[in-house]
Ligand SMILES: Nc1ncnc2c1ncn2[C@@H]1O[C@H](COP(=O)(O)OP(=O)(O)O)[C@@H](O)[C@H]1O
């Protein structure tokens with residue numbers, strides 16, 4: 001439903017999105033997960049036809065986001081990072097306005113239906129200016145849904161709203177996923193895990209990992225560290241031995257032993273080699289890391 005090939009965006013010299021490729025199948029909820037400045041908003045603006053890519057291409061339902069942008073907009077509901085609001089309109093008036101703009105056959109009826117869907121019916125006569133941030137987010141969602149598009153693109157819909165509303169928005173997204181293809185961005189790992197069928201991790205404009213939360217968990221944890229403590233004379237020189245094990249990426253001193261990072265499971269080989277070299281393995285255990293730690297390692301710990 002969404003196909004992205006080598007999509008790239010430069011702002012002047014700055015490479016904001018660098019050759020990213022991913023897909024979202026019909027009915028899938030795909031999470032675009034990455035820290036601030038990763039390129040999530042830029043990607044979404046290209047997918048919704050608001051901004052031309054510098055290179056690469058993307059299609060939605062087979063339509064090119066640039067060449068067929070009208071067809072694309074008809075099929076996409078977009079909740080931007082900052083929802084444009086018209087403070088003096090009523091809630092219902094605002095949604096009717098968008099319904100007309102999008103050429104919906106019966107704007108009044110459709111506005112009513114969509115407000116019901118996002119549970120804003122009892123607020124329909126309120127002025128937009130008086131809505132809380134959370135309610136405004138729901139209004140933005142109604143705006144994105146008003147023409148009943150098969151694809152929904154939501155840019156960090158839970159940012160800046162209170163915890164109860166965060167839960168509601170996450171539920172709304174899961175709900176949407178039952179009948180829509182959803183692309184949803186977040187900088188919160190646990191949110192991506194909870195809400196998405198598949199997660200695309202992006203950092204500094206590049207995709208660093210993608211897969212279902214389960215496969216990502218396994219993949220990422222395989223790269224986690226082991227703690228090994230070695231006994232025997234001259235054990236400090238064992239660091240060379242550890243580094244020579246295939247798959248080992250780094251060895252650092254930690255406490256009385258070493259932290260060993262590897263791409264693959266090296267425990268067997270590691271204990272064999274240590275023993276063969278005449279040392280003893282006193283302790284060998286995974287360094288306890290949460291998925292959050294691993295994610296932060298992957299995207300760098302700078303804020
Ligand atoms: N209009 C712009 N002009 C220049 N640089 C921009 C513009 N918009 C975003 N950037 C830069 O592009 C990078 C990606 O930004 P953005 O797509 O907003 O990331 P995210 O949504 O993941 O926080 C950042 O380094 C940001 O500073």
Ligand SMILES: [Mg+2]
Pocket residue numbers: 040041042081155156
């Ligand atoms: Mg953003």
